[in-house]
Amino acid sequence: MTLPGHDRYDYVPITRRPDFDWPGGRKLAVYLGLNLEHFAYGEGLGAELAPGGPQPDILNYAWRDYGNRVGAWRMLELLEELDLPATVLANSAMYDYAPELMDAHRARGDEIAGHGRTNSERQSVLEPDAERALIAEATDVLTKAEGIAPRGWLSPWIAESRVTPDLLTGAGYRYTLNWCMDDQPVWMRTENGPLLAVPYPQEVNDIPSVVGRKDGAAQFADMVIDNFDEMLDQSARQPLVMGIALHPYIVGQPYRLRHLRRALAHIVARRDEIWITTAGAVFDRFAEIVSPPSNAS
Template sequence: MIKLKSHDRYDYTAITARSDYSWPGGKRLAVYIGLNLEHFAFGEGLGAELAPGGPQPDILNYAWRDYGNRVGAWRMLEMFDAMNLPASVLANSAMYDYAPDLMAAFSARGDEIVGHGRTNSERQSALSPADEEALIVEATEVLTKAEEKAPKGWLSPWIAESPVTPDLLKKTGYDYTLNWCMDDQPIWMRTAHGPLLSIPYPQEANDIPSIVARKDGAAAFADILIDTFDEMLEQSKSEPLVMGIALHPYLVGQPYRLRHLRRALTHICRCRDDIWITQAGSIYDVFPKKVDA
């Protein structure tokens, strides 16, 4: 029988055949917002596009992305405050130099700051192991100094991993990763330096694949969030689940998309008494630590 190449980070288990547990307060569905705060190099590197980019410097797409930091993220912060919603802020370390007041505003709310590389203008998967480790260490040191505590979690820019990324994250002191979207429950992964928790981070309830890749409209993306929530709330009667909501201010911070996002979040908040609205780091804190990895 053919033996396929494997990552060997986790074993297959059906979600219907695992040990049962509940989230704090006996809740069955945990919901968290993953808000990406990103900065991009001008005239070079990677970046999502509103329209096909021309020769560099690509003013249209650079300025469109920068709208998220200058306007969109502030509107989203106002909305989160009004709705009493916490967030896990997935932050490029370059944001502390570029928009320190924005980072301070989210930190002042008590939002969790999650490592998200140095900038989304690069992919760590393209680096040597030594250079990738240096990237992770550099980004971590910036966040640790600014927040006066080390981040617990990491999301790679562009979800880019090398074969050793989980090992390097655990070696650097990370407790969890958001890179793997294979499950609706947290899963312990094996690394060379001990277990690393994979917390579900969505690629469907995520505005980049939806709006940028599939060209979904604002109403359609809001409906994706609502339908995902309603279905997972029903499914969670059988198994405890995690629903992440992945957002980028240069996308959903645009006025017409923000209005539809507010509609979706309002729908979710109506069920506040039945769900655990939380942060990714809090999911790590309460998840059972007894592991076989």
Template sequence: MSLAGHGRFGYVPITHRPDVRWPGDKRLAVYIGLNLEHFAFGEGLGAELAPGGPQPDVLNYAWRDYGNRVGAWRMLELLDNLGMPTTVLANSAMYKYAPALMEAFRARGDEIAGHGRTNSERQSTMSEDEERAMIAEATGILSAAEGVAPSGWLSPWIAESSVTPDLLVEAGYRYTLNWCMDDQPIWMTTRAGPLLSVPYPQEVNDIPAIVARKESGSDFADMIIDTFDEMLEQSEGQSLVMGIALHPYIVGQPFRLRHLRRALAHIADNRENIWLTRAGEIAEHWTKAVPFGSAALSV
């Protein structure tokens, strides 16, 4: 029996990789992926606090909107207080809806990565032409606002079509956060050239943990701390990447923010032992250290 495959990368176990060091001879790179998302009112997709009724679903729309109006600002203050950088995963609709919020993260010098137009839609249901146009529209808005094109992409809902990696490279992207199969960056092949997959978590991620599995803010904070402590020990033998995926309408809620502060402070207290960075910097360093085709990590 032959199983269908994706053909994007081969199998190389974590124990059979080149020895790569992060800047400062560090072994564990840690970054925060902060999702800033805007949703359509009365239609489309969206995470739910409670089962939604007929549209317009005011309860769940307003719950998500709390993240942009309040939660993200509280999280920005927290990141400032801890001196922690972040990679902002931005729906392009955010620039029209909440320009002051985007300006605040730009002023911090944070990386802005592409995250589609809105999380009210998913690109896996689009035709190739529709998906190409969506990527171009979102990329154009981010590029114009930031003065530089985004180098990384996270699809809304981590949804891909069979040609998404190809379209991303054709649009100028150098790395993707869609694939969660490893603790190191992995080179992928596309019809337009290589694309680097940077680890983005689906466990240390507040949507699967809190919305789907109904874990508490305390549980999620413990998950972050336990993952960090374990990966710091694991990284003594090989360099690893730990991502933390956050959504302000979830962990920006006061009772969860208090626990998130505890978890991030634990990481900040260990900053001398890690590379506290952004996803784009991880991609850039890895690309120079392990160019595509130069090591066993490539197909």
């Protein structure tokens, strides 16, 4: 029996990879993926604090909107307090809805990566031309606002069609955060050449944890700490990447923010042993030292 496959990458176990160092001779790279998202009112997709009623679902819409109005600004204060960079995964709708927030991240030099137009939609259900147009529209907004094209992409809801990687490289993207299958970057094959899958977490991610599994604030923070401590030990054997996926409407809530501060302070206390970075910098370093396989297109 042969199972259907994707042929985007080969199976190579973590124990059989090229050895290398991150900058400064470090073995563990850590980055924050900060999702800034805007949602349609009265329609479309959206995470739920509680089961939603008929549209307009005010309870859940307003809960998500708290993230852009309050939570994201408290998280900016936390990033400044701990001197942490971030990879901002931005819906292009954020530039019209909350331009001051995007300005604030630009001012501190955070990386801005593509995250679709809005998390009220999935690109995986679109025909190729419509998906290509979605990627182009989101990319154009970010490029005009930031003065530079985004190099990385995270699909809303991590939803891909069968041709998404091909469309991303066709639009000029160099790395994706959609594929959560490894603790090291992995070169993927597309019809337009290689695309790097940079590790992005589905476990150390506040949506699956808090919204999906109903983990408490302290439990999520402990998860971040335990994941970090274990990966730091494991990285003595292989260089690794630890991402932390955050959403201001979730961890920007005051009681969760207090526990997040505890977790991030634990990581920052080991700053001299790790590389605190961005997803884009992980791409740069890995692409410099590990070439795509010869069959990467």
